[in-house]
Amino acid sequence: MGGALAVAALIALPPLMSKYHLEILISVLFWAYLGIAWNVLGGYAGQFSFGHAAFFGIGAYTSTLLLLRAGLTPWIGMALGGALAAAFGLFEGYLSFRYGLKGPYFSLVTLAFAEMLRVIAVNTKAVGSSLGLVVPTAPSAPGLFIFSGKLPYYYIILAMGVLALALTWKIGRSRLGFSLAAVRENEDAAETAGVDALATKLRAMALSSFLTALGGTFYAQYFAYIDPTITFGPSVSIGALLPAIVGGAGTVLGPVLGSFVLTPLSELTRYALRGRAGADIMLYGAILVLVISFLPQGIMGVVRERRARAGRS
């Protein structure tokens, strides 16, 4: 009921908004979307990736290069980028999980893979090296994922977010969701209960990297410019995990809540401290420390606790 109202408002209100507010809302939904994608692996499966930029960059570069070099529409390029990212995710995941990497070690390996891709992109002329790639913005061509004005992009990212959310919601209630939770809680026990831990983690990896890559294509089309640092750099990796952590990792709505808190906050900081690059990320750092210290289960953790308490009394 509340959810339906929220979606109705998100559909109806934006045409009435100013360009500035619309941009912020797009930003909120974009980071929420990446958070939802990260959450599949980091939250549900409990494998903390610090390198989701790898998948994001693969998505952004695949669709953009296919558009620029072969004239292929990003609508298709997006799916190809997703498939490529999923393949890379499976490769990365198979190596890591097969050799039993867990916790911080897994985080470090994902970080290293993303950094490798960044270094390769910086040094490869064919993909624009550090100068990056410019995506055409005109003329408007919906078939090529190019629109004049922000509103169409807004509805696209809204649709992507709602679909990804519906997907994670459905997974959470399916056999896969239970397997993911079991693997996250205790791998040995999961195995004795008939859960194939390796296959389960790989599924999460493939799905999470696929979704993240779609976000990369959206970014390229919306901002019309990509370079190795933007797409493969650590800030995307951190931006993907933050909303999920702050909102509540492993919960359906966590990443959305997290982004609705974090993104406007960062916009406000940026606005208040105009000309001071880094102020918003500095704030993120402080929030991360505070959230881990005081709300280790994120915002959803508090919500759940309240509910449980209300249920008991």
Add this chain to the structure above:
Amino acid sequence: MSLLELSGLTKRFGGLLAVSNFDLGVEAGEIVGLIGPNGAGKTTVFHLIAGFHPPTAGDIRFKGSSIVGAKPHAICRLGLTRTFQIVQPFAGLSVIENVMVGAFNREPEAAAARRSAADIVDFVGLGARRNAPARSLTLSDRKRLEIARGLATRPEVLLLDEAMSGLNPTEIDEIIGLIRRIHARGVSLLIIEHVMQAIMALSHRLVVLHHGEKLAEGVPADVARDRRVIEAYLGESA
């Protein structure tokens, strides 16, 4: 042919021989007790059967085919699973959700898995705690949950690793009753237990492991009179 058959099972950790040339069969419908002093290698045997470690030598056959090299989840799906001595619930999940993880092996649809899990939760006597988070359970309830999760995978052979340790006499009696009811459902059991009166009462056959080797085997009353067995246990307490 036994339902579960270990032959020449050997496991070496570095220089330590944890299990040595161990033979054991579990027949369909049987309850076999595996006893022995601490460090005798009982839990290692469970690890080997359930697929957590590869044996150094020997064979493990289940329903006629070798399961050596298979992963625990695959062995579980064949119909053989275990519980852990130190209970390992999925702490963040509720009781019913814990059991559903096991039930999904036989019922891929969530609604059916939930129904089947609910039956088992009632069966082990956790019905009233169905929606409680696993981390909030008492030790005795956690032991039941551990058994319930295993039962939900519909095993033909269930390995129970000290399902009664740390429980008081009333709780032990309840678990004994539960194990009898599990057996009545047609599940064969291999049980590691330190609570002697329980294992004596439950087992059709007792196998004694000492320093990784089989010391004695037979009906409980005979084994209890075996001098070597008494010495092995006295040696431990001395």
Add this chain to the structure above:
Amino acid sequence: MSGGLLLQAVVSGLLLGGVYGLVACGLSLIFGVLRIINFAHGAVMMLAMYATYWLFVLAGVDPYLSVVLTAPLFFVLGVIIEKVVIEPNRFAAEHNQLLLTLGLALFFENLALVLWQGDFRTVKVGYSGASFMLGEALVEVPRLVASGGAVLMAAALFAFLRLTDVGKALRALAEEPEGAALVGINVARIRAASFGLGSACVAVAGALITPFFYVAPDVAESFNIMAFVVVVLGGMGNFVGALAGGFIVGLAESLGAAFLPGSLKLLVVFAIFILVLLFRPQGLFGGSRER
């Protein structure tokens, strides 16, 4: 490739390696005692470089001399971080502790960006350009001092861990956390001291490189990743391994630079990193605990 170029690469690598080694020693020390991979390590180094820079610009203090001030200062900063941020969360989930230090890293790095912008600053001292030839290889004096100083500092720390009571307590805690508490070691104090010492190490490393390395917020990230690579290579919590790992990574980087164009040398470093993590997670020289 000429022999001269190869020699140059080896010399540069060795000179770089000492500094990496010292940075990694600090990280390894913190990991050994706290079991935390400190993502904020590079950020602390970056802050120390700014401290060195400002001491030089505002008060004319020589970078090498400033160590006397920055080392104790950053020891205290490390102790404060541990007491205020890490200690209250010592029972938190492993990944949450990791995120905690990530948050600290983001905070410090961007604090520097807010305060001093992103421009590269350099400290120009009389000896900045000093150099001599070793056969066909050019040896820059500040780099030699940095590498030598780093090794000396690491040796001093090693001696401290072996010979003093606090050092012994620290090692006991790294090896046997439960036992250490039993024999009456003040665990909380030693945990804080380890973070302080680790931070002091990286502060000294930062001061030693300012005569030839630019000072900017993004130094934090590049040294951070290098330090992870070195520590993993040397074995998590293995002190001597960290120093040796520093030289290996320094060599890999400079040899990579000699053979590969642009920043592709980093690929070599990352490849080593991933291979070690996958196939020898206890490090080349063995860690203090299995994964």
